[in-house]
Amino acid sequence: MSIGIFDSGIGGLTVFKAILKDFPDADIFYLGDTARVPYGNKSKETIIRYSLECATFLKKNFDINLLIVACNTASSYAVETLKNYLNIPVIDVINPGVEYALQVSKTKKIGVIGTQATIRSGSYQKLLQKNGAKVYSKPCPLFVPLVEEGRIKGQITRLIIKDYLQEIIDEGIDTLILGCTHYPLLKEEILNLYPYLNIVDSTNTINNYIKKFSVSLQNNSNQKIFITDEAPSFYTLKNLLLPEIPLEKVELSQICTL
Amino acid sequence: MSIGIFDSGIGGLTVFKAILKDFPDADIFYLGDTARVPYGNKSKETIIRYSLECATFLKKNFDINLLIVACNTASSYAVETLKNYLNIPVIDVINPGVEYALQVSKTKKIGVIGTQATIRSGSYQKLLQKNGAKVYSKPCPLFVPLVEEGRIKGQITRLIIKDYLQEIIDEGIDTLILGCTHYPLLKEEILNLYPYLNIVDSTNTINNYIKKFSVSLQNNSNQKIFITDEAPSFYTLKNLLLPEIPLEKVELSQICTL
Secondary structure (H helix, E strand, C coil): CCEEECCCCCCCHHHHHHHHHHHHCCCCCECCCCCCCCCCCCCHHHHHHHHHHHHHHHHHCCCCCCEEEEHHHHHHHCHHHHHHCCCEEEEEEEHHHHHHHHHHHHCCCEEEEEHHHHHHHCHHHHHHHCCCCEEEEEEEECCCHHHHCCCCCCCHHHHHHHHHHHHHHHHCCEEEECCCCCCCHHHHHHHHHHCCCEEEECCCCHHHHHCCHHCCCCCCEEEEECCCCCCCHHHHHHHHHHHCCCEEEHHHHCCCCC | CEEEEEEECCCCHHHHHHHHHHCCCCEEEEECCCCCCCCCCCCHCCCCCCCHHHHHHHHHHHCCCCCCCHHHHHHHCHHEEEHHHHHEEHHHHHHHHHHHHHCCCCCCCEEEECCCCHHCCCCHHHHHHHCEEEEEEECCCCCCHHHHCCCCCCCCHHHHHHHHHHHHHHHCCCEEEEECCCCHHHHHHHHCCCCCCCCCCCCCCCHHHHCCHHHCCCCCCCEEEEEECCCCCHHHHHHHHHHCEEEECCHHHHHCCC
16 A cells, blocks of 8 residues: 655655654655645635646556545545545544644643634634534634745744734634644744744644555555646755655646646 | 726726726726636746736637736736747736836835735746846735725824834835735725835736727627636726626636646
């Protein structure tokens, strides 16, 4: 069994890296749709369509039999459609984050931040509420461009963090779910402002989900990253996180097949 | 003759609105590629491809015979290719801004701000230098998300403006070109910080360029806006700028034809 991972761009490499910790030799193929990033400002219909196209590329070319949706926006909208369409197990990044947040929160007052589309979907809120938590959510659309510009520290970044978070902090949350793969890079400054917070992201427990299928994993270390556009900003994060994994550009016409 | 306008998204509506001032009854068709916005973080190759696809849609469907590239990033990379491919006049948003900046600047020390891709292209810098100006440029990648979130005023916005602009201000510029269609919405706060600056954007003189072709303009008031994705954020700016122009969504499959 080989694993396919897709994301709207480069943020999902944090998920790829987390998976490698427990499955260093697994066959893993990653597609970052850098030609159409971000998904978080798109409509539900377009998010589902792009997700299906990315997953279809991975299935057709690498016969993946486990799909990780390493993008919270796609996880919020496209997972059911992907399951029905692909007929293979699909792991999203919403459930692992929620599970871990419920483990570590004492007050069960849990904050969730993400893109406009992720928060609008209510995916985190519904799952947390079903499990008895009180949820305080907030879209943080400036966080992705801040991270992509490399502004992960400093006065402006702290001010923006405070501007978004203070109102949900004031509600008494003890745990904050980072509902976007870019946000872990802001964790240090968030903790500088709110040192008592439990900060949870989707990489905390994703490997537990993969372990259910791990008996049939292929371990030939076939690992590759594909991107749909060679944007200059991509390489900074790629080389920071996974410098050793080979990279290839695919034409968008190979992806736009639906 | 009917006019086609395309932009990566909604910012180009400021250009559409400026054109309507002088040509209220002209036949004008606008395409905003909201399903793939922004272009400013994409590669040159992808920017050219997307631009050709947008222009082809307008040409095929409305037989436009004048194309306005209302996106500075596309103007910086794709204009020559568009001219060769379409065989109709193509007006970009770089030349009008530069022309006006050269008229109003006394010191001929001119600042230019834009997306990463626009500034990287050197399009403004080359044109200004050819005309004897000293140029100080700076990419401002947070400005588009600030505007799209509606943060056009306030402490955070002023701090970010200062963070980007202070170094080129210190060089002694007297004129600043806003090299991105979103940036005019930040003009007020830029002037609050630097009240003596001449602020120039592409809408200042674009109508002079159109006037060269205006004898053959069709004036049946056929005007329509097309978008490739109905993202919720689109409507705010559309209704603010051009509430009366009808709107239609087109499928991306009608655009991705190359």
